[in-house]
Amino acid sequence: MSATVPSPRAATTTIFALNGALLGTWGARLPAIQDGLDTGAGGIAVGLAALAAGALIAMPAAGRAVSRHGSAAVVRITVAVLGLGLVAPAAMPTVALLAASTFVLGLANGALDVAMNVQGVEVERRAGRAIFSSMHAAFSFGGLIGAGIAALAAATGVGAVANFLVVGLAAAGVGEWVSRSLVPDGPRPESVDASPAGTSAGRWRLRGLAFCCLFSEGAAMDWSAVHLRAIGAGAAVAALAYAAFSVAMASGRLTGDRLSERFGPVALARRGGLLAAGAMAVSLAAGVPAISLVAYLALGAGLSVIIPMIFRAAATGGDAGPALAGVTTTGYLGLLCGPPIIGAAASATSVPTALLLVIAATGLVALGAGALRPPRVPATEHERAAAEARTPSAA
Secondary structure, X not given: OOOOOOOHHHHHHHHHHHHHXXXXXXXXXXXXXXXXXXXXXXXHHXXXXXXXXXXXXXXXXXXXXXXXXXXXXXXXXXXXXXXXXXXXHHHOOOHHXXXXXXXXXXXXXXXXHHXXXXXXXXXXXXXXXXXXXXXXXXXXXXXXXXXXXXXXXXXXXXXXXXXXXXXXXXXXXXHHHHHHHOOOOOOOOOOHHHOHHHOHHHHHHHHHHHHHHHHHHHHHHHHHHHHHHHOOOOHHHHHHHHHHHHHHHHHHHHHHHHHHHHHOHHHHHHHHHHHHHHHHXXXXXXXXXXXXXXXXXXXXXXXXXXXXXXXXXXXXXXXXHHHHHHHHHHHHXXXXXXXXXXXXXXXXXXXXXXXXXXXXXXXXXXXXXHHHOOOOOOOOHHHHHHHHHHOOXXX
């Protein structure tokens, strides 16, 4: 491989970071897009709904495309579409055109999400050691960098169109360059059942874990600041809640690979779920802003390592593209459903009471962590022969 081309690990990690940076840029400039439309929050809501719809439609289709054409080809196309398509929403003069442009953006992002995770698992398999969580850390840090650049652009009077154009073109260019180092997907394993996703029941259990985990992430993203305001925190302190959660998520993923190798995925997911549930329980019981701020830090740390392990399990064994697509689609539904469900419950009761649902969801993650344990495959010829002898022959 040429010295001017990055390694497969560096290339895939860069793709994750670019995806995070593009989404972070988009999210941070939503107020500017809203101002350009002059329609209030309703116009932005339509755009966000179209973005989500595009992603949900694209994920299953991307799984089939990865199965047919390979994850490297799908990544190369979708990262370019996502980067080049970023500028369109900021330039749209009407809500209808905004929705059309964000729908395309959602299609690209949903497809990229599936393909880059399949590629990440393949690169990890070739490396022979756990490195997948560090790629998800790159996504998290990319989001923080994208949001930071967007905030700086806004503060210096740079418009959203110019901001999106520069970031989008840079991401598309870098993505095209590093995509040359992506690797072909490996052959289908002989023993599919050795993966948690090797059976229908295993896939549905992974889907449930992904839904609960991303439900909790979505709740923290949209309700952490509101929660702190509800218990008496000032605006500045309340804003730190999501920042603490995000930094803990990104930092936790840097250690996720080492922790997964040390404790195993089941024990680590169980401990992460218990940490998240316990932190929220203490926060809601105390009702003190400082304690809740620390609790969101712990919530982010607990959840940070779980999604990479779920995606790894889904993409290991069998036809990785469709298997991972099903898990990511269900998880994304949890991310989308979490905030409005919390909002409806808060309207009926209160914000702290509604956040009991986060304790329930993270508790279910701890209870369901066994879904990450692959079935034991007989390791020796003697064990395989004994297993075959115990299996009834077909009539």
